[in-house]
Amino acid sequence: xxxxxxxxxxxxxxxxxxxxxxxxxxxxxxxxxxxxxxxxxxxxxxxxxxxxxxxxxxxxxxxxxxxxxxxxxxxxxxxxxxxxxxxxxxxxxxxxxxxxxxxxxxxxxxxxxxxxxxxxxxxxxxxxxxxxxxxxxxxxxxxxxxxxxxxxxxxxxxxxxxxxxxxxxxxxxxxxxxxxxxxxxxxxxxxxxxxxxxxxxxxxxxxxxxxxxxxxxxxxxxxxxxxxxxxxx
Amino acid sequence: xxxxxxxxxxxxxxxxxxxxxxxxxxxxxxxxxxxxxxxxxxxxxxxxxxxxxxxxxxxxxxxxxxxxxxxxxxxxxxxxxxxxxxxxxxxxxxxxxxxxxxxxxxxxxxxxxxxxx
Numbered sequence: 001x002x003x004x005x006x007x008x009x010x011x012x013x014x015x016x017x018x019x020x021x022x023x024x025x026x027x028x029x030x031x032x033x034x035x036x037x038x039x040x041x042x043x044x045x046x047x048x049x050x051x052x053x054x055x056x057x058x059x060x061x062x063x064x065x066x067x068x069x070x071x072x073x074x075x076x077x078x079x080x081x082x083x084x085x086x087x088x089x090x091x092x093x094x095x096x097x098x099x100x101x102x103x104x105x106x107x108x109x110x111x112x113x114x115x116x117x118x119x120x121x122x123x124x125x126x127x128x129x130x131x132x133x134x135x136x137x138x139x140x141x142x143x144x145x146x147x148x149x150x151x152x153x154x155x156x157x158x159x160x161x162x163x164x165x166x167x168x169x170x171x172x173x174x175x176x177x178x179x180x181x182x183x184x185x186x187x188x189x190x191x192x193x194x195x196x197x198x199x200x201x202x203x204x205x206x207x208x209x210x211x212x213x214x215x216x217x218x219x220x221x222x223x224x225x226x227x228x229x230x231x232x233x
Numbered sequence: 234x235x236x237x238x239x240x241x242x243x244x245x246x247x248x249x250x251x252x253x254x255x256x257x258x259x260x261x262x263x264x265x266x267x268x269x270x271x272x273x274x275x276x277x278x279x280x281x282x283x284x285x286x287x288x289x290x291x292x293x294x295x296x297x298x299x300x301x302x303x304x305x306x307x308x309x310x311x312x313x314x315x316x317x318x319x320x321x322x323x324x325x326x327x328x329x330x331x332x333x334x335x336x337x338x339x340x341x342x343x344x345x346x347x348x349x350x
C-alpha cells in the first residue's frame with residue numbers, strides 16, 4: 001500500500017541504512033517489498049547485485065527524474081521504499097510528491113537538523129501542490145533520530161537539545177531511534193541482511209535486531225493509523 | 234566466528250532476539266499513482282533549493298542551432314529580462330525555439346502572437 005520516501009538533503013544521515021534495514025526486515029516478515037534506489041551512488045543496488053543475500057527484497061536501480069513515475073507505476077508490492085540522494089534535487093522533491101509517507105533520518109548534529117528542516121518544508125509545500133488537485137491529499141512524515149547511543153549509554157547534550165526542539169516545533173518523530181550499531185555498518189560490508197549476519201560476530205547483533213523490530217513495528221502501526229485516519233475522512 | 238573486519242563490540246548488554254511477528258495484514262499492493270503535474274511540483278520545491286542535478290542530454294549545438302536566425306538589430310530601445318525557471322520549463326522553451334529556429338526573444342514574440350496578446 002504505501003510508497004515511502006526516505007529523505008534528508010544532508011548526506012550521511014542514515015538514509016540508505018534506514019531503508020535497507022526496514023525493507024529487509026519487512027521482507028523477512030513476509031511482506032513483498034521493493035526498494036527504488038534513487039541515490040546516484042546506488043548503495044542498495046550494489047548491496048543486492050554484488051551480495052549473496054537470499055532476501056526476497058526487490059531492488060530497482062537507475063531511478064531518474066524522467067523514469068520515476070513510470071517505474072513507480074509498474075510496482076505492485078506491499079511496500080515500496082525510495083532511497084533518495086543526500087542532496088536537494090528535483091528527483092527528491094518529485095519522489096516526495098509521489099509518496100504516501102516520508103521518513104526523514106536525522107543525526108544529532110546542527111547541519112543534519114537544518115537540512116532536515118529543508119526536507120520538512122519541501123514536504124509541506126509538495127503537500128500544498130498535491131492538494132490543489134485533491135483536497136484530502138496528505139504527505140505525512142516522521143523524523144527518525146539515527147546513530148543515537150545504544151540504550152543505557154549516555155545521551156549527548158546536543159541530542160537532548162535537538163529532541164526538545166523537535167517537541168517545541170511540533171515536528172512528528174518516531175519514538176524509536178536507530179542506534180549506532182556496528183551491525184548496521186556490517187550489512188553493507190557483508191552485503192547480507194541483519195538476520196543473515198549470524199555467522200559474523202558484529203557487535204551486539206541481538207540488540208540491533210531488537211532495535212529494528214521495534215522500529216518496523218512503529219512504522220507499521222503509524223502507517224495503519226494514517227490509513228485509518230484517511231479512510232475515516 | 235568471523236571477525237575479519239574487527240567489528241566486535243559487546244559493550245552493551247545482550248538482548249534476546251524478538252520472537253514477535255509483525256502484523257502485516259491489511260497492506261495491499263501499491264496502487265497506481267494519480268497523475269502529477271511535475272512542473273508545479275518542481276516549482277514548489279525550487280525555492281528550497283531542490284533543483285535538477287541531472288545532466289541534460291548532450292546537444293550538438295551545430296545541428297540544433299543550424300538555421301536559427303541571427304538576431305536582427307532592433308529598431309527600438311531594448312530592455313533586459315532575466316528569467317529563472319525550473320529545468321522542465323527551460324527545456325520546453327528552448328526546445329520550442331529550436332523547433333521553430335527562433336531566437337529566444339523571437340520565440341517569446343511568437344508565443345505572445347499565437348496567444349493573441
